Amino acid sequence: MxxxxxxxxxxxIRVSVTSRCNFRCLYCMPNTPFEWIxxxxxxxxxxxxxxxxxxxxxxxxxxxxxxGEPLVRKDLDKFxxxxxxxxxxxxxxxxTNGYYLKxxxxxxxxxxxxxxxxxxxxxxxxxxxxxxxRDCLNNVLEGIDEAIKVGFQVKLNTVVMKGINDNExxxxxxxxxxxxxxxxxxxxxxxxxxxxxIKRVDSKEVLEKIKTKFSFKELPKKNExxxxxxxxxxxxxxxxxxxxxxxxxxxxxxxxxxEGYLIPCLFFTESYNIKEAIRNGDIKKAAEILKDVVKNKPxxxxxxxxxxxxxxxxxxxx
Ligand code: SAM
Ligand code: SF4
Numbered sequence: 001m002x003x004x005x006x007x008x009x010x011x012x013i014r015v016s017v018t019s020r021c022n023f024r025c026l027y028c029m030p031n032t033p034f035e036w037i038x039x040x041x042x043x044x045x046x047x048x049x050x051x052x053x054x055x056x057x058x059x060x061x062x063x064x065x066x067x068g069e070p071l072v073r074k075d076l077d078k079f080x081x082x083x084x085x086x087x088x089x090x091x092x093x094x095x096t097n098g099y100y101l102k103x104x105x106x107x108x109x110x111x112x113x114x115x116x117x118x119x120x121x122x123x124x125x126x127x128x129x130x131x132x133x134r135d136c137l138n139n140v141l142e143g144i145d146e147a148i149k150v151g152f153q154v155k156l157n158t159v160v161m162k163g164i165n166d167n168e169x170x171x172x173x174x175x176x177x178x179x180x181x182x183x184x185x186x187x188x189x190x191x192x193x194x195x196x197x198i199k200r201v202d203s204k205e206v207l208e209k210i211k212t213k214f215s216f217k218e219l220p221k222k223n224e225x226x227x228x229x230x231x232x233x234x235x236x237x238x239x240x241x242x243x244x245x246x247x248x249x250x251x252x253x254x255x256x257x258x259e260g261y262l263i264p265c266l267f268f269t270e271s272y273n274i275k276e277a278i279r280n281g282d283i284k285k286a287a288e289i290l291k292d293v294v295k296n297k298p299x300x301x302x303x304x305x306x307x308x309x310x311x312x313x314x315x316x317x318x
Contacts, residue, residue: 001059002290004297012062012253013055014095015048016317017076019258021069023097024133025121026195027159027188028313043260045079047278051256053086054287062091064117066317068258071100077111084112093117095157095318099136101143105150115153118144122165123175131164148179156183157240160206162199169209177235184226184238189266192310203227203239210237223250248300254293257315262293266316267301 002010019037024030052063063083070076083092093115094108101118108116120140122128128137147154156176160166169185176183188200207229210216216229219236225247226238241247248265255263260275272293277285 002055002294004294006297006299008250008252008297009059010252010254010294010297011060012064013052013060014064014066014253014255014317015052016066016068016255016257016315017045017048017070017079018042018068018073019312019315020072021067021097021314022072022099022134023069023136025097025119025159026131026133026164027161027198028318029193030133030195031193033312033314037259041275042258043275043278045075045082047260047275048256049079049082049086050278050283051260051274051286051290052083054283055290056087056090058287058290062093064093064095064317066095068314068317069097069099070094071096071104077104077107077113080108080111080113088112091115095119096143097132097136098140098143098147100139102139102146105143105146105152109150109152113152115155116147117155117157118147119157119159120144120172121158121161122168123171124168127165127168131161144179144181148181154179154181155238156181157186158183159186159188160201161188162201164198166201166205166209169206170213173210173214173237176237177231177233180235182228182236182238184240186240187243189242189313191313193312193314200243202243203241206239221250223252225251242301245300251297254297255316257317259315262289263316264293264297265301266311266318268298269310270296270298 092113095117098118121131125137129135185206214231216231219228226240228238230236260273261271263271272289274286274289
């Protein structure tokens, strides 16, 4: 069992399988990084699997595959299958921008993936293109439909930005309701890589906006990043508010990057590399590093406008 110094049980790992992406979202990767990670520095799926087996044996129950854009890495379904075959009851999830989902959804479902979170920031083609810096909306919409069709549990993620897509909160909520899926509105997390003009919309404002049209009640907090609310018709939506003091109390996750860095908290720069230990077949060392990461997980993040994180979301997987 992995328990940190603040008595939080760590049973969730987010794995970024690539830092590359086919989008250039304003809040994440507005410019192409100067240099991508050289191929030999990227952990092979087999290497990630060796480490993840260790974590699963230590009590990790949920693995979310993310990126960059995870669907730009080849053979993702094979990686999913390795994990699923090792422990079929593992909660295996994916976060994707949806662009290639129509093509891969069925393969991933057959491999054992259970849940998919899809990022959608606008229902207007030109706004979606402005945010992702790529004409993308049709593909994303087709990806959402395919994911629902093949039977995934689907959630949608929207980063709300002042003056860009904050006038679409109600439309996006209606869209999710009509598809019978949960949408979560995420507060923009300030970071050095984001486009400098981006301003966050506090979740309070999001809730105020939703109140102008719908009645809802807050649901008891579960062990997840979002606070969830139920609308009168039974549909659920969520908010993710990393700027809220309470946010970190129930944090149960650590992150693994494509280069093998284990990251205890998204905000801080601390990281520990497990790649060499795994490449040398030194599982004992990898297990020690895992324990250190958990032990050194900070109590709280520090997302504020004045204190901008230098973490790159495309490396850590969000
Ligand atoms: N490419 C995939 C996608 O966009 O869903 C997966 C990786 S992305 C880094 C994971 C999540 O992080 C996405 O939901 C994205 O919206 C969110 N994200 C990225 N940068 C963010 C930021 N600065 N603030 C809040 N959320 C962010
Ligand atoms: Fe790519 Fe996801 Fe970052 Fe957008 S948020 S640039 S889709 S990694």
